[in-house]
Structures are given as C-alpha cells and as structure tokens.
Amino acid sequence: MTLSEGEKKYILDSVNDDCRIDGRQRNNYRLMQVETDVIDHANGSARLRIGETEVLVCVKAELETPKPETPDRGAIQFFIDCSANASPQFAGRGGNELASDIQSCLDRAFSSPSVLDYTALCVERGHFSWTLFVDILILQCGGNLYDAVSLGVKAALYNTVIAKVAVKFLADNKPEVEVSSDPSKGFKLDVTNVPCFMTFLRIGNHCVLDPSLEEESCGQGSLVVGITVQGIVTHVRKVGPGSFHPTSMEDALNTANAIGPLIHMQLLSKLKEETADKRGFLR
Amino acid sequence: MARTEAFFDTGLRADGRDPSQLRKISCKVGAFKQADGSAYIEQGKTKILATVYGPQEIRGGKSKVLHDRALINCQFSMAVFCTSERRNRPRGDRKTMELNSMLQQTYEAAIRVELFPRSQIDIFVEVLQADGGVASAAINAATLALIDAGVPMKDYVCACSAAMVDDFPFLDLSHLEEIVVGSMVTFACLPRSKQIVLSEMSGRLHLDYLDKVMDAALKGCEDVFHIMDSIVRSQVAHMAAAMG
Incomplete structure (x- = not known):
C-alpha cells in the first residue's frame, strides 16, 4: 500500500x-473472530480473522516413520500459501518470500520440545509416529499476519483430533497398524504451551x-x-x-x-x- | 448394473438426490472487502473462493499489453488440504494448470474484453475443499465475483457437470460419483443465448449419448443460472435499500 x-x-x-x-x-x-472445524476432511481446522486479515489453518495428521535421531517423537511441519486472493502481488511466486519468512518463524517457535508433547504423537517407537501437517492459507492481508497466523495455528491445533491406532506385530515381525473402528475415539493435543x-x-x-x-x-x-x-x-x-x-x-x-x-x-x-x-x- | 447400484440404492443417489438434481448451492457475494469483486460458493461439499481485481493497469512487463482488448489473467489454486489426501503444492501441477487455462478461455469468451484495451483483469480462484465438480463450481464462483466487481459480461457464465450412467444422465457429480462413473462432461454456457463457452470431457462416452448428456448438462446450467440470478438480484436489492 x-x-x-x-x-x-x-x-x-x-x-x-x-x-x-x-x-x-x-x-x-x-476485533478478532475465530471459528474451528471449517474443513470437513481435516483433523483440525480454524479460520481466524483480525480486522481485515484472514487466515485459514488446517491440520492433517499422517502416519510416518519417525526420524532415526528421534525414534519416539512425532513431528510438525508448516506450509504457508499466500493466496493471490489476498493481494495480486502474491500471484505466481510473489508471495513465496513472505511465506518462507513466516514459516521459519513458526519452525523456530515450535522447535522447542516443551511447546507440544511430541512423544504423545509417537505410535510405536521407531516404526510409526504422527506428523502434523499444518497448512496455512492467507486469504486476506490487512496487516499483522504473524499474529493472525500463530493464533490460527493454535486454534487449529486445539481443534485437532487424532485417531487412536494400535500396532500389531505380524509373524515375520513386521508391524501393522490397526485403526480403531470407532471414529469418535481419538485424542486431542495439549495446546497449553503453544x-x-x-x-x-x-x-x-x-x-x-x-x-x-x-x-x-x-x-x-x-x-x-x-x-x-x-x-x-x-x-x-x-x-x-x-x-x-x-x-x-x-x-x-x-x-x-x-x-x-x-x-x-x-x-x-x-x-x-x-x-x-x-x-x-x-x- | 453395478454402476447403477452405486448410484441408486433406494431409487435415490447416495446423498439423497435424484439424477437431475443439483447439490445445494449457497454463496456469498462480496465476501472480501479488499478485492474489487469476490464470491464464495458452496456446492455440496465443494467450497470455492474467487476474487477479481481489475480492470487495471497491466502488471509486470509491457510486452503483455494487448492493444485491442483486456488481458484476462487467471490463477487457479487448490489449497494443499482441499482433498482428503494432502496435496504437495497448491498450484503448478498438471490439474491446476489445465483448470487455469480452461478458466481463462471461458472468460475470454464471456467478458466484453474489447471495452478495456491495454488493461488487465485478474481472476483468482482458490479451492478450499474439493468434493467433485471443482471446474464447474470454480466457474460459477468466478462469475459471481466478476458480477460483484462490475465487469461487463455478455451474460452469466453457468457451469454444470454431468455423466451417463446406464442410459440415465446424472447431474452435478460428487467426488464419489466421479470416481465410479469414470467418464464425465463439464459444460459452461451463456444461458440466455444458449452459447457454450466451455466443453470438457474426461474418459470416453458413446456418441449416441453425447446429445443426451449435453442436454442434461445445459439444463443444469440453466438451473444454476436461476440460483445465481436470484442471489445477485437479492444482493443488489439489499444494497439499493441500504443506499436509500
């Protein structure tokens, strides 16, 4: 502007x-407005508005093999998309720089093990753990993006429900994941320290x-x-x-x-x- | 008959519609203040946001300037979380590029581009949740956003998808139905002059069926037109009342 x-x-x-x-x-x-559970097929989502700024945050949990150096911990990954809807300057690759700035801030802020209980995301040590993909879409840009994004992330994590799964070892010692047949059974994350x-x-x-x-x-x-x-x-x-x-x-x-x-x-x-x-x- | 069974369990489709019924369409015109025009549309569980900027001065290189008409610039993105499987990137893959050029060609035919030489109209479409009929819902959303921006068009552009299932044409398929049928058409038309501005087909379809499925899709477009027209009219009436 x-x-x-x-x-x-x-x-x-x-x-x-x-x-x-x-x-x-x-x-x-x-004035802030927040609403959770806005995307149907996500584990958690939130839409947050501060003034004219509007972000949509969506959390998807996927089972992955944990990294060898942290076999008993899950992970969190951020991705930010500055949508062209927010400003024509973001069209094409225009928003990449801002997006990577915010992303690196979030990565740093969430790198401390006291922020989230990453061990709760581990399903079977060394074999399966949850990776939380936190995808942030900037819909409107009216200033103060960092605050809006971080509050949106907290709201979406609060809303996140992850399925309870059990791991069974087959005869050849291969692990197999069993998902609980009751979809309402799941655990929520503790977001107090986020x-x-x-x-x-x-x-x-x-x-x-x-x-x-x-x-x-x-x-x-x-x-x-x-x-x-x-x-x-x-x-x-x-x-x-x-x-x-x-x-x-x-x-x-x-x-x-x-x-x-x-x-x-x-x-x-x-x-x-x-x-x-x-x-x-x-x- | 297996395919029909997937569609007809008790004489109705899985979501309770009959073959010629559209999914529920709800929209909000002027969802965002910053853009010149914007619209949000929910067609069943497909949720799409469209914004329009312009007509305005050409951004970037002067080499893009068209001296006799406006440049239509579209960007179609699908949020990484819009499908049940997480996508790797929001745009730049084949599917979004294809939809991008579809959108661009559709609106080059429908907007009165000759009125704005040497300028640019941006149409940005963002899919927030995809559950079938993404192309048609995107076109419907963009039409509403263009109307909100006051860009002159020949007519509303209304789009609808359709497919043939055992001799029956089915309208406005959900994602589940899209997977089951395999072959599907999407048409966009200018309903009052009955001009087709977009025709797209995936899979294969017997020539004998083309007429039937096209008639059904165009009927669907007309239904979409009545819905969009009533929304725009009530919105304008509301604005006029507010202005006194």
Missing part, C-alpha cells in the same frame, strides 16, 4: 498521541501492537515476539527494514509479557464456548 507524505504524518502523529487512526490505543488489538506471536511495529518513537496495513506501510521495522500463556518469551525476531534501540526492545518484551497471557486466555475461552452452529464462510 502506498501512502502520501500527509497520510504518513497523520498516522505518525496519531501513534504519538496514543489514539490511532481507527481509535485504538497503541496496545489494543482489533506460543503465539505478538508483532510490535515501530512507528516514530513508539511501538504499536496489531498494526493495520496502513500503519505497516509507514512503520520502521517490527519485532516479532513469541510468547506463551505463562508470559515466557520463546522467540524474538526483528523483521523488515529499520532498527530498534535496546530499551525499546526491552519495553516491547515487557509489554508482551503483560499482554500475551491475556490473548492466550481470551482465545482459549472463546474456543471452549464455541457453539455447534457453524456457518463457515457464509457468515
């Missing part, structure tokens, strides 16, 4: 006065949370902070052009520590009280 000098100055002044162009304060998020991202965009001498597309186009670099429900910082990355002073970085981390847990709790309470009335995209 291209803005004129006047518009940029207006946004800059509004951030200085702590009353942004849509009336929010610097630490306020826009982090979410908070993006601090620097505009002038202040940082704002949940920037809109207009604000992003006059920001000077942003700081993506991964934070858990306990307020533990799991990941920090500076993205985009621009620089941060150590004190403003410290301020941002303190804010993340204060606000992050609230966002986690809000998301989980919304997911828990979600009703069966699903209208998906027709809403």
Whole structure:
C-alpha cells in the first residue's frame, strides 16, 4: 500500500498521541473472530480473522516413520500459501518470500520440545509416529499476519483430533497398524504451551501492537515476539527494514509479557464456548 | 448394473438426490472487502473462493499489453488440504494448470474484453475443499465475483457437470460419483443465448449419448443460472435499500 507524505504524518502523529487512526490505543488489538472445524476432511481446522486479515489453518495428521535421531517423537511441519486472493502481488511466486519468512518463524517457535508433547504423537517407537501437517492459507492481508497466523495455528491445533491406532506385530515381525473402528475415539493435543506471536511495529518513537496495513506501510521495522500463556518469551525476531534501540526492545518484551497471557486466555475461552452452529464462510 | 447400484440404492443417489438434481448451492457475494469483486460458493461439499481485481493497469512487463482488448489473467489454486489426501503444492501441477487455462478461455469468451484495451483483469480462484465438480463450481464462483466487481459480461457464465450412467444422465457429480462413473462432461454456457463457452470431457462416452448428456448438462446450467440470478438480484436489492 502506498501512502502520501500527509497520510504518513497523520498516522505518525496519531501513534504519538496514543489514539490511532481507527481509535485504538497503541496496545489494543482489533476485533478478532475465530471459528474451528471449517474443513470437513481435516483433523483440525480454524479460520481466524483480525480486522481485515484472514487466515485459514488446517491440520492433517499422517502416519510416518519417525526420524532415526528421534525414534519416539512425532513431528510438525508448516506450509504457508499466500493466496493471490489476498493481494495480486502474491500471484505466481510473489508471495513465496513472505511465506518462507513466516514459516521459519513458526519452525523456530515450535522447535522447542516443551511447546507440544511430541512423544504423545509417537505410535510405536521407531516404526510409526504422527506428523502434523499444518497448512496455512492467507486469504486476506490487512496487516499483522504473524499474529493472525500463530493464533490460527493454535486454534487449529486445539481443534485437532487424532485417531487412536494400535500396532500389531505380524509373524515375520513386521508391524501393522490397526485403526480403531470407532471414529469418535481419538485424542486431542495439549495446546497449553503453544506460543503465539505478538508483532510490535515501530512507528516514530513508539511501538504499536496489531498494526493495520496502513500503519505497516509507514512503520520502521517490527519485532516479532513469541510468547506463551505463562508470559515466557520463546522467540524474538526483528523483521523488515529499520532498527530498534535496546530499551525499546526491552519495553516491547515487557509489554508482551503483560499482554500475551491475556490473548492466550481470551482465545482459549472463546474456543471452549464455541457453539455447534457453524456457518463457515457464509457468515 | 453395478454402476447403477452405486448410484441408486433406494431409487435415490447416495446423498439423497435424484439424477437431475443439483447439490445445494449457497454463496456469498462480496465476501472480501479488499478485492474489487469476490464470491464464495458452496456446492455440496465443494467450497470455492474467487476474487477479481481489475480492470487495471497491466502488471509486470509491457510486452503483455494487448492493444485491442483486456488481458484476462487467471490463477487457479487448490489449497494443499482441499482433498482428503494432502496435496504437495497448491498450484503448478498438471490439474491446476489445465483448470487455469480452461478458466481463462471461458472468460475470454464471456467478458466484453474489447471495452478495456491495454488493461488487465485478474481472476483468482482458490479451492478450499474439493468434493467433485471443482471446474464447474470454480466457474460459477468466478462469475459471481466478476458480477460483484462490475465487469461487463455478455451474460452469466453457468457451469454444470454431468455423466451417463446406464442410459440415465446424472447431474452435478460428487467426488464419489466421479470416481465410479469414470467418464464425465463439464459444460459452461451463456444461458440466455444458449452459447457454450466451455466443453470438457474426461474418459470416453458413446456418441449416441453425447446429445443426451449435453442436454442434461445445459439444463443444469440453466438451473444454476436461476440460483445465481436470484442471489445477485437479492444482493443488489439489499444494497439499493441500504443506499436509500
């Protein structure tokens, strides 16, 4: 999005006065909407909207042979597709760079063994374990993609149900998988420690949370902070052009520590009280 | 008779339809604000999102400029999770490339491209969930998105798939039915002038059946037209009421 000098100055002044162009304060998020179970043949899915930003996250679990170095652990794999629907700039290969940026952030944030109980994804040591394919589709791009993606991932993982399977060894010691005949039997993942991202965009001498597309186009670099429900910082990355002073970085981390847990709790309470009335995209 | 049994268990198809019935179509026109036009369509369990940008200045190289008409640029992608088996990539494989060129040729015939020389109209289609009839649902979604964007067209473009099963034409096949029949046709037409803008057939079909299946498919297109027309009209009436 291209803005004129006047518009940029207006946004800059509004951030200085702590009353942004849509009336929010610097630490306020826009309205969020979340809905799970939107894709029928997935183990879990969620559609999350923050303001104009909209992402669709889908989790599929597949049985694979675990890696030799981690025989008793499952794995998680992220794939992000910046759909051309979100912006014509993403047509063809246009969205690949942004997608790989977000993907590497997610990979880092989920690499710690304390994030998810990866051993629960193991079915038979050395033979079978679940790999979670988390596929993220960016449908609309209205700023603050990192936060939207991470919250969508958390919601989709919360919604994920994985089938209970048993392994039987045949006469020649070959393992065979037996799937429970009752499809309602399955286990859910513990998503308590799954982090979410908070993006601090620097505009002038202040940082704002949940920037809109207009604000992003006059920001000077942003700081993506991964934070858990306990307020533990799991990941920090500076993205985009621009620089941060150590004190403003410290301020941002303190804010993340204060606000992050609230966002986690809000998301989980919304997911828990979600009703069966699903209208998906027709809403 | 095995094939018929798969279709007719108790005189109805597996999902309870009779042969000439379409699946339930629900749509939302103008689903997204950022695009010039957008539409979301659910045809049975097939869910498709289409957005339209333009007519606008040509992006990229000037070599693509057409001096007498608009350039129609389509991108057809199928989300990696849209089928029950996870796909490796959303676009660039043979199936999506084929659907891409189908879409492009269909709309080059239906949009009044001569009105916008040296400009470009982008049509982006994203399949969120695929359960048969992807090509026809994609065309229906793109038509609604183009109408939402206010791009002048000769008529609605309505598409429907059909197949012959033991002398009976069946309309709007689900994924399960597509697998069972093997051979299927997809037609898109401009319903008021009865012009066919897309005809596609997979598998093989006896020539004697072609007339029958084509008539059935065109009847299906007409049904789709009535559904889409009523949606667009109610949407416009709603907008007009809001404007006072």
